[in-house]
Amino acid sequence: MPSLKLTLGPLFFHWPADRLSTFYNRVADEAPVDRVHVGEVVCGKRMPFSDPAWPDIIERLERGGKEVVLSTLAAPATVRERRAVEELCADGRLVEINDITALPARSGRPFVTGPFVNVYNAATASFLVRHGARTICPPVELSLATIGAIAAGCAEAEFELFTFGRLPLALSGRCYHARLHGLHKDSCQFTCELDPDGLAVDTIDGQKFLAINGVQTLSAQVHAVVLDPAEFAARGVRRLRLSPHGCDMVEVARTYRELVERRVEPTEARFLLSCLDLPGPMVDGYARGEAGSRPPVAV
Amino acid sequence: MAAGNEEVCLPASVRRLLPPFAAAPFGPLLTLSLRSLARRRPSLFDRLGEHSTARFLIDPTDLSFAFNVVPDGVSAVVRVTGKSGSAPCDVVIRGPLLTLLGVLDGTLDGDALFFHRAISVNGKTEAVVALRNAIEDAELRPSDLLGLRGALARVADAGILGGLSAARHLAADAPVARARQA
Amino acid sequence: MSGRIELVCPAGTPATLRAAVLAGADAVYCGFRDETNARNFPGLNFSPQEMAEGIRFAHGNGSKVLVAINTFARAESTDLWRKAADTAAACGADAVIAADIAVLDHMASSHPGTRLHLSVQAAAATPEAIGFYAKSFGVRRVVLPRVLSVQEIAALNRAIDVETEAFVFGGLCVMMEGRCHLSSYATGKSPNLNGVCSPPEAVSYVEDAEGTTARLAGFTIDRFAAGEPAGYPTLCKGRFTAGDKTGYLFEDPVSLNAGSMIVALKDAGVTALKIEGRQRGKGYVTEVVRAFRRAVDAAENGGDPVEIDGIVASLSEGGRQTTGAYRKTWR
Numbered sequence: 027m028p029s030l031k032l033t034l035g036p037l038f039f040h041w042p043a044d045r046l047s048t049f050y051n052r053v054a055d056e057a058p059v060d061r062v063h064v065g066e067v068v069c070g071k072r073m074p075f076s077d078p079a080w081p082d083i084i085e086r087l088e089r090g091g092k093e094v095v096l097s098t099l100a101a102p103a104t105v106r107e108r109r110a111v112e113e114l115c116a117d118g119r120l121v122e123i124n125d126i127t128a129l130p131a132r133s134g135r136p137f138v139t140g141p142f143v144n145v146y147n148a149a150t151a152s153f154l155v156r157h158g159a160r161t162i163c164p165p166v167e168l169s170l171a172t173i174g175a176i177a178a179g180c181a182e183a184e185f186e187l188f189t190f191g192r193l194p195l196a197l198s199g200r201c202y203h204a205r206l207h208g209l210h211k212d213s214c215q216f217t218c219e220l221d222p223d224g225l226a227v228d229t230i231d232g233q234k235f236l237a238i239n240g241v242q243t244l245s246a247q248v249h250a251v252v253l254d255p256a257e258f259a260a261r262g263v264r265r266l267r268l269s270p271h272g273c274d275m276v277e278v279a280r281t282y283r284e285l286v287e288r289r290v291e292p293t294e295a296r297f298l299l300s301c302l303d304l305p306g307p308m309v310d311g312y313a314r315g316e317a318g319s320r321p322p323v324a325v
Numbered sequence: 326m327a328a329g330n331e332e333v334c335l336p337a338s339v340r341r342l343l344p345p346f347a348a349a350p351f352g353p354l355l356t357l358s359l360r361s362l363a364r365r366r367p368s369l370f371d372r373l374g375e376h377s378t379a380r381f382l383i384d385p386t387d388l389s390f391a392f393n394v395v396p397d398g399v400s401a402v403v404r405v406t407g408k409s410g411s412a413p414c415d416v417v418i419r420g421p422l423l424t425l426l427g428v429l430d431g432t433l434d435g436d437a438l439f440f441h442r443a444i445s446v447n448g449k450t451e452a453v454v455a456l457r458n459a460i461e462d463a464e465l466r467p468s469d470l471l472g473l474r475g476a477l478a479r480v481a482d483a484g485i486l487g488g489l490s491a492a493r494h495l496a497a498d499a500p501v502a503r504a505r506q507a
Numbered sequence: 508m509s510g511r512i513e514l515v516c517p518a519g520t521p522a523t524l525r526a527a528v529l530a531g532a533d534a535v536y537c538g539f540r541d542e543t544n545a546r547n548f549p550g551l552n553f554s555p556q557e558m559a560e561g562i563r564f565a566h567g568n569g570s571k572v573l574v575a576i577n578t579f580a581r582a583e584s585t586d587l588w589r590k591a592a593d594t595a596a597a598c599g600a601d602a603v604i605a606a607d608i609a610v611l612d613h614m615a616s617s618h619p620g621t622r623l624h625l626s627v628q629a630a631a632a633t634p635e636a637i638g639f640y641a642k643s644f645g646v647r648r649v650v651l652p653r654v655l656s657v658q659e660i661a662a663l664n665r666a667i668d669v670e671t672e673a674f675v676f677g678g679l680c681v682m683m684e685g686r687c688h689l690s691s692y693a694t695g696k697s698p699n700l701n702g703v704c705s706p707p708e709a710v711s712y713v714e715d716a717e718g719t720t721a722r723l724a725g726f727t728i729d730r731f732a733a734g735e736p737a738g739y740p741t742l743c744k745g746r747f748t749a750g751d752k753t754g755y756l757f758e759d760p761v762s763l764n765a766g767s768m769i770v771a772l773k774d775a776g777v778t779a780l781k782i783e784g785r786q787r788g789k790g791y792v793t794e795v796v797r798a799f800r801r802a803v804d805a806a807e808n809g810g811d812p813v814e815i816d817g818i819v820a821s822l823s824e825g826g827r828q829t830t831g832a833y834r835k836t837w838r
Contacts, residue, residue, distance in 0.1 A: 101632070101683065103659070108633055126629075126636040142686060144629075144699065146579035149609035167688040167697055168582075175582035196687040196743075199654025200838050202756060206749055211838035227756060228748045229727040231720075236689075238749060238756070243682070245692055317695035317724060318688065368557070372520075372540075372550045451549045451708040458550030461788045462520035 030255055030266060030286040032279060033186060035163075036063040036097035036122070036140070037270040038194060039239055040072050040218045043079040049270070050083040054090030056276045058283040059268070062087050065097040065114065067124055067140070069201075069240045070107035071214065084119075093120065100124040100142040101197050101241070120160070133157045141166050141188050142197070148179025155182045162186065163267055166193045166249070169315035170261045177262025184264045189251045190278060191269025192224060192237055192244040192305060193318055202238040214240075222272045223305040234306055235319075247309040247319060252296045255286045273303045296322065355392070355403035362469055363398040370398040372459040379452040382406070382414040385422035396456070416452050420444035428457075429465055512769070513779035514803050515573065515672060516796045519551040519786055524561045524572075526789040531800030534571040536604060537561065537785065538702075543591040544575045545628060546785040547702030559598040571601035575785075577626035578702045579607040589613045596621045604650065605629075606685055615644040624672070625649040628685035628699070634666035641669050648672055648778065652683055653763070656835045657771045664776030673772050675765040676795060676819070677783025679831055681743050681758035689742045694724040705741045712737060721745075764828040766799070766819030769806045772833075 034053060041049070053062060064080055064087070066073050087094050096119055098111045108127060115121055115131035123132055124142040138161040145151050145164045154162065163186040164173055170187070177185045203225065204214035224237035224244050234246040248271075258266070266286070268278055278299065285295040300308065311320025363370050370377055377397045384391040393404040393412050406412055418425070424443055446453050463469075468478035516532035518524035527535045538544025540552035553561060562572045574595035580588035588610050595603050596618040603621055605611050606628035614623050627650040631637045640646040648670035651660060664671055682689065684698070691697035694709040709724040718732040721740035728745035731737045738744070743757040763783070765772070772780065780803065782795055802818040831837055 100686075101630075103632060103654075108635065112635075125633075126631060126639055127633040128635075130635050130639050130642075144579055144607065144685060146607060146699065147582040147585045147609050149580070149585055149612060150607060153608050153612055165688070165699070167691045167700065172582045179582070193688070193692065195689050195692050196682040198682050198757075199652075199832050200681060200757075202749075204838075206752060206756065210836065212835070225749050230730060230746050230748060230753060231727040232748075233726055235693075235726055235747070243689065243757075311695070312691075315695075318692040319724075319726075368554070371554070374549065376549060447712070449708065450710040451706070454707045455549030457788075458520065458548065458786075462522045462550075464522050 030258055031061065031264060032059040032282055032286070033061040033095075033265050033267045034059045034063065034275070034279065035188070035191070035267045035269045036065060036067045038068050038192075038242060038244070039222055039224060039270075039272075040069070040075075040216060041222060042219065043076060045222075046076060046079045047083060049275075051086055052276060053279075054087045054092060057279040059092065059279050061093040061095060061265075063095045063097045063122055063138075065122075067097050067100050067142075068197075068242045069218070070099055070102065070104060070110065072216070072218075072240075073107075073110060075216075095120045095122050095138055097122040097140065098124055098128050100140070101199075102127050103199075129157060136160045138186075139163065141194060145176065146172075148176050151176050151180035151183055155180060159183055161265065163188060163265075166195070167312055167318060170251075170257070170263070170313045171315055173263060174261035185262050186265035186267050187251065187258065187263045187313075188249070189266040189268060190282070190299075191249060191271060192246070193249045193312070194242060194244055194269075195236070195318075196243040198241050198243070201241050202243070203240050206238070211241075226306075237305070245306070245309070245318065247306040247321075248304045249310060249312065249318065250296070250299055250308040250322075251310050251313045252285065252292045252299070252322070253313075254292055255288060258286075271305055273305070277302055351392075352403055352405045356401060359394075359396065359401040359403055360399050363401060366463070366469075367398065369459060369463045370396065370401075372462060373455050376449075376452040376455040379416060379449060380412070380414040381452070381456065382412075382417045383425065384408065384417060384419040385425055386419055387421050414448065416446065416448035416456075418444060418446055418453065429460060510778070511807055512773055512777070512803050513672075514796070514799055515779050515781040516799075517677075517782055517785040517787065517792060518561070519546065519548075520789070521553065521557045521561050523787075523789040523792050525564055526793045527796050528565050528568045528570045530793045530796035532570055532796050534573055534601065534779070535561075535565055536573040536575050536781075538575040538577075539591050539594070541587065541591070542581070542700070542702050543578055543588050545577045545626070545698055545702045546575075547578075548786050549707065551786060555594045555598065558594070558600075562599050566599070573602045573604055573624060574598070574600040575604040575626065576610055577604050577606045577628045579628075579699045580609045581700065585609055589617075592618065602648070611640065611644040611646070619645065622647050626685075627652055627674070630683045630685045632663075634663060637663075637667045637669060641667070650674075650781065651777075653680060654683060654832045657768060657775050657833050658835070660772070660777060660833075661775035670778035671776065672779040672781050673765075673777045674763060674783055674831075675769065675772070675780045676799065677763060677787075678741075679758065679761065679763040679783075679829065687743075693726050693742060705739070710740055759827065759829075761827045761829045763831045764819060765830050765833050766802055767812060767816035768830055768833050769802055769815055770810075770812050773806060 084094050096114045098114050102108045102111045111128050112131045122138040122140045124140040137158050141163050161184045166188045201211040203218040204211050207217045218240040224239035227236040237244045237246050281295050281298045284290040310322045312318040381394045393406045395402045466482045468482050513533040515534045516527040518535045518537040524535050538552050565572045576591045602624050604624040604626045606626035623646045625640050625646045630652050632652045637649050650672045690704045696703050696706045698704045711722045713720045719737045720730045721728050723740045728740035744760045747756045798819050802815045805815050
């Protein structure tokens with residue numbers, strides 16, 4: 027059985043530059059992950075704040091032995107955002123594309139496709155491989171069985187499962203943080219910075235349901251797929267993606283490392299995760315082909 | 326939109342002409358009509374898919390009885406039942422008779438009615454949506470349900486649709502008339 | 508781009524297709540009765556035979572038929588989508604509307620003679636993305652995501668050399684289409700995979716003394732006072748609580764009416780205007796298509812925007828209306 031690799035996905039939230047540095051420095055030194063994604067994915071307006079922090083973070087991560095991937099915007103719109111995508115695509119490092127906009131600029135050189143690119147079948151995966159896709163992280167709503175079917179029909183790509191974190195469920199042209207605070211997107215005052223894991227959205231009956239993060243909508247619950255490593259491998263999954271949150275991500279990475287190295291059982295790993303300061307209860311319905319909001323089946 | 330405020334009830338004068346539940350011989354007649362429609366236009370029932378075996382309780386609020394319908398093509402069954410849902414059913418569709426008939430003959434917009442409470446719907450929403458879409462496409466005339474053809478069909482359609490339209494006006498005017506009296 | 512604006516209208520059933528054609532649609536779009544199209548509701552859509560007959564009827568009356576095969580082909584049964592594309596081509600469809608690369612690739616290689624339109628589900632909003640689809644698959648028209656302003660559409664049209672089609676009326680997705688998993692998160696069924704959003708089988712209405720509660724797979728989406736019309740619980744149009752505020756967080760229960768923007772959209776280079784609503788009845792479709800036919804004709808004849816606005820202003824979906832993202836203040 028080939029060993030499962032761990033990836034720290036791109037951060038979806040708007041953290042101040044000093045928090046970014048502190049977080050990624052610790053990841054570089056302590057988190058047992060093989061690959062780390064950096065860069066803004068959700069909102070181009072945040073880039074002027076985080077851009078100055080990235081060069082040092084990248085250098086530090088690479089010194090710590092991590093493979094760095096430059097993630098690009100999921101919904102580039104303005105001339106400035108499109109140029110930023112194009113510039114990142116020119117980099118010699120591995121790049122993650124999160125919108126077809128990036129494809130012409132990156133075609134012919136290796137890239138990762140993120141969960142915002144609609145890879146639902148092997149034909150699409152193979153098409154992207156011909157353009158340079160190496161790692162494919164399919165949309166979050168796909169089940170492990172379906173990912174297995176895609177992987178079976180596209181042996182050339184390495185498949186990565188969105189394994190841990192609030193699920194990125196939707197993107198909009200409208201900023202919900204701005205709307206909530208009675209502001210316009212163009213003068214949003216960056217209120218999304220107030221919520222480092224996104225802002226919880228409950229139903230009017232008080233059920234935990236969703237979370238907003240600027241133009242992005244996430245699940246309130248934390249998707250956490252915790253299985254025997256053989257089950258991931260049987261579905262063609264070679265990498266597990268952990269999505270950064272405000273909880274102790276080094277501990278999350280350690281738990282998954284122990285899981286994939288069979289040093290803890292899945293039930294124990296799930297217990298360890300539940301002890302962390304997660305932003306919501308754990309769910310894993312998508313992996314089983316059910317509604318994403320379904321909690322794990324009790325073992 | 327056509328939906329407007331069409332929540333009108335049968336005038337008492339018309340209601341008095343209808344038989345009470347016990348005297349209604351409608352069940353077998355409507356069953357025959359529905360099965361004959363299924364033989365003539367099978368595609369109409371194909372559209373219902375898995376929902377053709379669902380049990381629909383159609384309950385005209387201004388009548389003393391209701392209809393239990395399983396629209397299963399040539400095996401369709403219509404039973405006339407009492408109000409208190411003794412027989413099990415998957416869907417209950419409740420509304421004034423004229424509104425229900427308006428959906429059937431396409432003069433009223435089913436969308437607006439189903440989801441805006443002129444007609445109340447309980448139970449399997451997907452079966453209701455399937456039924457509504459099947460009816461939308463069917464372009465039913467009263468003669469289709471009665472299994473009539475040719476000149477007789479034209480006479481029946483003109484008579485029944487004309488009658489319906491008149492009854493609807495009568496019913497719609499009734500509140501206005503009452504208001505004037507007050 | 509010059510030429511007369513094309514009016515593209517929805518049809519969920521053969522009867523609605525005929526109604527739309529007779530009401531003045533230049534083109535009708537519709538789909539097969541399965542998961543290959545994005546309006547896969549019970550009892551809706553066309554069998555292959557109905558599609559062939561519908562296309563004959565439309566062609567006989569001078570209208571086109573665009574076949575939507577615009578969900579994402581499931582990995583386990585991708586051939587179902589390819590077969591739908593083959594059937595559409597065999598029926599003589601004037602174009603196939605697709606979003607999935609597997610479907611686009613199949614169309615380009617197996618049916619190069621059939622026009623390809625890029626579905627809104629592909630969410631292609633930049634010259635780079637649109638150019639990529641045009642170059643790779645010969646896409647001739649792109650249906651624009653409903654997040655662009657008129658100014659952005661004009662700039663986009665100057666940067667691309669394919670036609671654009673813009674929504675003008677009907678339901679309004681507040682999320683980027685093709686990139687929204689809210690429905691599958693709650694219900695297990697999604698637009699991308701199953702062609703449904705907030706599917707009817709997950710809907711329940713619970714009545715109590717306070718009124719009616721509309722739920723979707725157990726999640727409360729909205730509550731209506733007794734006597735108040737109970738709307739359909741579409742997830743993103745519900746009422747929620749965030750921070751200390753409760754309300755229509757994502758979008759008010761409004762629908763799109765960009766009738767007042769027809770002239771502006773034409774000036775922005777848009778080729779075709781699209782009316783949403785394949786799930787709507789023929790009475791509704793007839794009324795909306797007739798009004799937009801008059802409005803588009805008035806716009807083509809140099810009519811005054813205020814007068815054109817008047818033609819379509821009377822249309823309502825039983826709720827409030829918005830011009831959506833076409834005006835930048837929407838964001």
